[in-house]
Amino acid sequence: MGNNMTFGNMTHNGTQLFLVEKNGNSIVREIPFHPPFRAMHQDMPIFLGIQIFIFICIIFAAVLLFVALKEYRFFSKWNGxxxxxxxxxxxxDDELGRD
Incomplete structure (x- = not known):
């Protein structure tokens, strides 16, 4: 079984790899095959998701800062x-207390 085994025949969708005997008659084992990440997403930048996440975090932080500043102004006026x-x-009370 050691020397007479070969890797062969990728399937049409590229997700299976078969271990086949040299005579080609029997499939010994199916091995899942996952192409590299870049091969799957060549048209999209790798870090696009991270960039979108950072952008959303910055927008969220800006909104929270704006709300916090408005609350600070409200409470400082209220305190005055x-x-x-x-x-x-x-x-x-002092004037009424003296009488």
């Missing part, structure tokens, strides 16, 4: 108004 309200309330 609350301090003004609290000081006015303290003044009123």
């Amino acid at each position: 108004r609350y301090k003004k309200y609290k000081s006015t309330q303290d003044k009123i």
Whole structure:
């Protein structure tokens, strides 16, 4: 079995490789064959998926930054108004407390 075995005959779709005896009569074993990654995707750049992922991450980060800045502005204005309200309330309490 050792020397009289040969690799042979790729199938039409290129996904099987057969181990055949030298006389060609019997198939001993079918071996799955996977072509290299570049051969399957020659028309598409290899890192296109990574580039799209990075682009989506940058857009998502920009949106989150925009929302965070708007929230910061809202709460800083709210904090200023609350301090003004609290000081006015303290003044009123002091005036009412003296009488």
